[in-house]
Amino acid sequence: MNKIIGTDVSRKDGRAKVTGTATYAAEHQIPNLIHGYLVTASIANGQIKSIDTGAAEKAVGVVAVFTHKNAPKVFMPTNNFMTSKIYESRLPLSDDKIYYAGQIIGLVVADTFERARDAAHLVKVEYASQQPVVDAKKANFKEAPPLFGEELKFEKGNVTAANSAIAKIEATYKTATELHAPMEPHAIIAHWQGPDSLTVYEPSQWILATQRTYAELFGLPTERVRIVTPFLGGAFGSKAFPWPHGVLCAAAARKLQRPLRVVLSRRQMTMNAGHRSETEQTIRLGANADGGLIMIDHEAKSCTSPVEVFPEPCTGITPVMYSAPNIRLKQELAVMNVGTPTFMRAPGENPGMWAMESAMDELAWALKIDPVALRLKNETKEHQRKGQPFSAKHFADCLQVGAEQFGWKDRPKQPRSLTRDGKLIGWGMAAATFPGMRSSASAKVRLLPDGSAHVLTAANDMGTGSYTVVAATAAEILGLPVEQVRVEIGDSLLPDGGLAGGSQMTASLVPAVMSACKEVLKTANAKTAQEAFASLRQSKRAAFEATASSAPGAEAKKWAFQSWGAHFCEVSIDEEIGRLRVTRWVSVMDIGRVINSKTAASQVRGGVIMGIGQALMEECHLDPNIGYPVVYDLATYHFPAHADIPRIQVAFVGEPDLNFNPAGARGVGEIGITGVSAAIANAVYHATGKRIRDLPITPEKLL
Ligand code: MOS
Numbered sequence: 206m207n208k209i210i211g212t213d214v215s216r217k218d219g220r221a222k223v224t225g226t227a228t229y230a231a232e233h234q235i236p237n238l239i240h241g242y243l244v245t246a247s248i249a250n251g252q253i254k255s256i257d258t259g260a261a262e263k264a265v266g267v268v269a270v271f272t273h274k275n276a277p278k279v280f281m282p283t284n285n286f287m288t289s290k291i292y293e294s295r296l297p298l299s300d301d302k303i304y305y306a307g308q309i310i311g312l313v314v315a316d317t318f319e320r321a322r323d324a325a326h327l328v329k330v331e332y333a334s335q336q337p338v339v340d341a342k343k344a345n346f347k348e349a350p351p352l353f354g355e356e357l358k359f360e361k362g363n364v365t366a367a368n369s370a371i372a373k374i375e376a377t378y379k380t381a382t383e384l385h386a387p388m389e390p391h392a393i394i395a396h397w398q399g400p401d402s403l404t405v406y407e408p409s410q411w412i413l414a415t416q417r418t419y420a421e422l423f424g425l426p427t428e429r430v431r432i433v434t435p436f437l438g439g440a441f442g443s444k445a446f447p448w449p450h451g452v453l454c455a456a457a458a459r460k461l462q463r464p465l466r467v468v469l470s471r472r473q474m475t476m477n478a479g480h481r482s483e484t485e486q487t488i489r490l491g492a493n494a495d496g497g498l499i500m501i502d503h504e505a506k507s508c509t510s511p512v513e514v515f516p517e518p519c520t521g522i523t524p525v526m527y528s529a530p531n532i533r534l535k536q537e538l539a540v541m542n543v544g545t546p547t548f549m550r551a552p553g554e555n556p557g558m559w560a561m562e563s564a565m566d567e568l569a570w571a572l573k574i575d576p577v578a579l580r581l582k583n584e585t586k587e588h589q590r591k592g593q594p595f596s597a598k599h600f601a602d603c604l605q606v607g608a609e610q611f612g613w614k615d616r617p618k619q620p621r622s623l624t625r626d627g628k629l630i631g632w633g634m635a636a637a638t639f640p641g642m643r644s645s646a647s648a649k650v651r652l653l654p655d656g657s658a659h660v661l662t663a664a665n666d667m668g669t670g671s672y673t674v675v676a677a678t679a680a681e682i683l684g685l686p687v688e689q690v691r692v693e694i695g696d697s698l699l700p701d702g703g704l705a706g707g708s709q710m711t712a713s714l715v716p717a718v719m720s721a722c723k724e725v726l727k728t729a730n731a732k733t734a735q736e737a738f739a740s741l742r743q744s745k746r747a748a749f750e751a752t753a754s755s756a757p758g759a760e761a762k763k764w765a766f767q768s769w770g771a772h773f774c775e776v777s778i779d780e781e782i783g784r785l786r787v788t789r790w791v792s793v794m795d796i797g798r799v800i801n802s803k804t805a806a807s808q809v810r811g812g813v814i815m816g817i818g819q820a821l822m823e824e825c826h827l828d829p830n831i832g833y834p835v836v837y838d839l840a841t842y843h844f845p846a847h848a849d850i851p852r853i854q855v856a857f858v859g860e861p862d863l864n865f866n867p868a869g870a871r872g873v874g875e876i877g878i879t880g881v882s883a884a885i886a887n888a889v890y891h892a893t894g895k896r897i898r899d900l901p902i903t904p905e906k907l908l
Contacts, residue, residue, distance in 0.1 A: 209681040213803035217672040217692060218436070227436045231392035231468050233406045238394070239268055241454055241467040242321035244311030244328045245477070246303045249337035249542040249832025253301040253310060253330060260327040261313055266320035269461055270328065272311045273298045277456035282421035286353055289417035290446040292479060293545040295512040297449035303332065304511040305542050306833040307476030309449050312457055314465060337542035337832035341483060344539035346506055349516035352553075357505075357520050359590050362531030367500035370491025372571045378488070378560040379899045380882075381824035383481040384474070384842055385549055389438020391478045392468040393451045395458035403430045405455060408437040410445040411704040412663045416697040418447055419455060435695035437667035441815075442548030443479040444667065445706050450477060472837040476544030480825060481552070482507040482517045486560040491531075496574045496582045498529040505557070506537045510545040514538070517546065518553030519560065522638060522879075525767055526561060528585035542832050548706065550815060551875040554639055559819075562635035562883030563898065566890065576887070577604050577613060577771075580636055588765035596764035597862035597869075599795040600636070603771040606858050607634070607793040611773035620894035629778045630788075631892025634771060635880035637794065639708055641766030641862065641871035645756035646703035646713040650679060650721040652734060652749045654741040657689050660721070664694045664702025664714050669874055670804030671710055677801055678715050678868075682722035683734040700752055708768075708872035711800055713755070715868040720753035727751070755866070764864050768871045770794040772813070772884040778892045783904030787817055787885065788851050794876060795859035798869035805873045806855040812877020813853050818844040820882035821901050 221227040246253075258270040271277060276298035282289050297309050311328055315321035338344055349357050394406040403423065409415040412432045420427045437444060447455075450467050458465035469478060484507045491500035505519035520534040549555075569576040581601055587594045608614070616632045617623055623630035648662040660679050666672050676690040683690070694702060703713035729737035729749040737749055775789035792809050799805050822843035825836045836842045861869025882900055889907070890896050897906055 209677045209687060211799055211802060214673055214677045214687055214801050215803065216670060217676050218666060229389050229436050229438055230394060230406045230408050230434065231466060233394055235394055235396055235464045238464045238466055239314055239316055240318040240321045241312045241314045241457060241465055242318065242325040243309050243450060243467065243473055244313060244325050245473060246306060246308045246310050247833065248303055248332045248334045249306040249339060251303050251332050251334040253303065254333050255331045257329040261324040264320065264324040264327055266316040267324045268314045268316065270311065270313050271298060271457055273301050277460040279422045279452060279456045280424050282418050289414055289421055291418060291452060292446045292448050292547055293513050297453040305476055305544050307473060307544060309453060309477065312453050314457060314461065339542055339827045339832040340829055341485065341508055341539060341541065344508060344541050346537040346539045349536040349538040350514060352516055352518050357516060357518050357534065357536035359524060359532065359534040361589065364500050364502045364531045364533040367491050367531040370499055371494045372492045372568060374490040374564055374568045374571060376488060376564060376567060376898055378486050378563055380484045380556045380559060381900055382483045383549060383819060383823045384825050385441040385443040385479060386839065386842060386844065387439030387441060387443065390469050390471065391448060391450065391474060393454045394464060394466045395455040396464040397459050397462060400459065401425060401429055403455060404433060405430065406433045407451055408440060408444045409434045410440050410665060410667055410706050412665060412695065412697050413701050414704065415446060422452060422455065423459065432697040433695065434665055437665060440667040441550045442552060442706065445548065448478050471839060475825065475834040475837050479547035480544060481549035482509065482546040484517055484519055484556040486519055486556065488560050488564040490564055490568050492568060492572060496572050496579045498527055498583045500531040501527065501529045502533045504535045506539065508539050508541045508543060508546065510543055511540050513545040515546050517556060519557040521553045522557040522561060524589035525638060526636065527583040528589065532589060543827065550812065551639055551879050554875065554879045558638065558879040559882045559900065562880050563886055566883065566887040567896065576634055577608050580604055591765055593763065593765040596766055596864040597797060597860055598767065598769060599859035600769035602858040603769050603793045603795050606856060607771040607773050607791055610854065610856065611791040613773060620891055625777065629780060629892040631776050631778065631888040631890065633884045633888025633891055634773045635884035635887060637770030637772060637876050637880040639768050639876035639879060641712065641768055641865050642707040642709040643712040643757055643866055644703050644709060645754060646717045647700035647752060647754040648714065648717045648721045649700050649750065649752040650725045652725055652729060652737045652741065654738065656738050657691055658683055658685055658734060659691045659693060660718060661693045661699045662702035662714065663697050663699040664710060665705050666694060667705055669705065669710065669808060670801060671705065673804055674711050674715060674800050675718055678718045679722050682719055685734050708874035708876065712866055712870055712872040715800055715870055716755035716866045717753055719867060720755055721751055724751035724753045725749050761864065766862065766865045766871060768794065768796045768876045770876055772880050774884045774888050776885060776888040776892055778889065778907060780893065780907065783907040785821060785902065785907060790851055790853045792853065792877065793856045793858055794873065796857065796873045796876065797859060797862035797865060797871035799857050800868065800870050805857065808873045809855045809877035810853045812875065813881050814845055814850055816878040816881020817850065817885065819900060820885040824901055
């Protein structure tokens with residue numbers, strides 16, 4: 206058998222992307238296409254008193270102007286995160302209310318994009334404005350509801366009775382509002398073939414849920430909607446379900462019976478297509494003199510919009526990371542006049558690990574215990590809320606191999622004791638974690654007489670490597686070179702390929718592809734693909750074909766599945782100008798079996814880079830008086846460029862997690878970002894003796 210799984214396989218879609226032949230949603234060539242431009246609210250709270258569309262309607266090339274007064278009709282979908290959902294639980298243009306600045310209040314449709322945009326600026330709006338709530342300090346926090354049915358609160362033992370602790374840490378950690386800022390802006394083409402048949406070209410992380418959602422919005426049978434999304438230019442959680450602009454575009458296209466395209470500007474994307482809420486978390490830790498934790502108390506707060514309930518689930522990591530007899534988790538949510546927040550790479554785990562891994566570092570300093578040793582000492586064998594043992598857990602290896610590769614044992618034990626070229630040097634580390642998730646998925650495999658294999662599935666590749674992982678899996682099972690496997694994904698006409706979210710596409714899809722490959726060989730009555738090809742040619746048959754599915758089994762309920770990791774980093778700080786450079790990085794991950802070491806390492810690097818952005822640069826501000834975003838493009842929203850990033854050394858440890866799925870692979874999309882900002886803040890403390898608990902760590906905080 207081939208040895209392809211686990212090796213470095215270069216991206217199947219790489220050439221198409223660098224040569225510009227990969228077709229993104231807005232680039233599909235549809236005859237007779239017209240263009241929509243959004244009109245958005247310039248106040249953050251209140252009501253539309255009057256809206257005058259006369260001038261816009263008379264402008265050259267304008268086809269139609271939609272506002273709440275003539276909103277095209279749609280139905281409210283079931284709206285459940287597990288089946289079908291609109292990200293924002295209010296249908297666009299449903300009334301004259303304004304809940305946040307940038308909210309869609311109209312759509313101008315014209316024969317060209319430029320004419321639609323010009324006419325959109327001719328729409329005159331008068332508002333009855335009220336003072337918006339955009340400052341979390343003035344917001345009203347209440348207990349957060351569960352997310353996906355998972356409770357965010359938990360209590361075991363009694364944290365207040367854990368007074369025998371020798372060392373106690375209590376600190377509050379903050380993160381800023383962060384934007385997904387995918388390279389491909391949010392965009393959609395809606396194309397109706399008659400009143401009951403819709404094709405949507407839109408980036409989608411979950412094709413079949415998007416199909417169900419559009420079908421419900423228009424009261425159609427699911428199969429009357431087709432979603433086409435062969436390429437996504439980044440998503441990070443913001444492209445799983447329709448946003449209001451998508452709903453409005455499809456509804457307007459139906460009304461006009463013309464294919465319609467809507468592309469969001471960067472400014473519109475600031476508030477209209479999701480973000481990660483700012484968070485504030487207070488952590489109290491109590492430990493014995495030897496570092497054994499006896500108490501963990503974790504309180505988290507995040508914000509949501511008036512038109513969606515989305516708590517950033519920070520407390521999810523707490524029962525998973527460290528063992529303690531007394532644990533209390535509390536999660537609160539406030540409604541503010543901000544756009545609707547949503548999943549963003551490691552939702553909950555990311556801010557949760559920022560707080561937890563900063564607090565563990567503070568505890569290590571207080572007890573004069575090495576932070577790696579403190580984590581090893583407190584590792585938990587079971588998920589303390591679910592009461593299940595972890596399957597194939599190799600967290601300790603991540604810590605030990607990472608420490609070894611980084612040279613951690615040479616770390617001076619005092620802050621401010623390392624210098625280089627007149628700059629302070631600091632070393633920091635933090636753990637990483639993300640749950641192992643999987644859903645049911647199916648794939649179809651065809652063997653053709655020309656000696657090629659095709660794999661077809663309604664999966665998608667948001668830049669993560671699905672094309673490549675599917676091809677490598679099929680090549681290995683069929684005994685073919687990767688080049689002879691063609692992968693077709695991103696179309697709801699194909700078998701359900703699952704969801705690219707919660708780091709679960711590989712874990713869901715690879716077992717289905719494995720089964721389908723074995724099945725097609727059975728159908729061909731052949732041991733290898735070569736044998737099958739010979740029999741095709743002999744019999745003049747067009748193809749052998751088989752479809753197979755894979756889904757989590759009942760035995761899986763015995764286990765908790767979780768991926769693990771450790772980051773080690775070095776920072777260099779010029780205290781005179783507050784300049785921080787990340788100069789060295791080592792990440793070691795336990796993700797079960799690695800399917801493609803090249804794309805997996807790339808996912809970890811991408812996560813680390815995004816984490817460096819969170820740690821040092823990324824923050825979205827709203828004007829405190831009017832609630833309008835003062836960050837509105839890729840120049841005002843800072844994130845790292847190549848020059849900000851050192852070489853990122855990535856290694857994998859562990860073993861295939863065969864309790865989890867037949868491939869033993871747990872997925873790697875999100876774990877890389879968790880713990881990164883804490884590792885950097887911990888290194889900043891080692892360099893300077895200054896503990897920064899408020900992200901991002903900008904120059905003025907270092908001065
Ligand atoms: Mo991810 S934030 O679950 O797309």
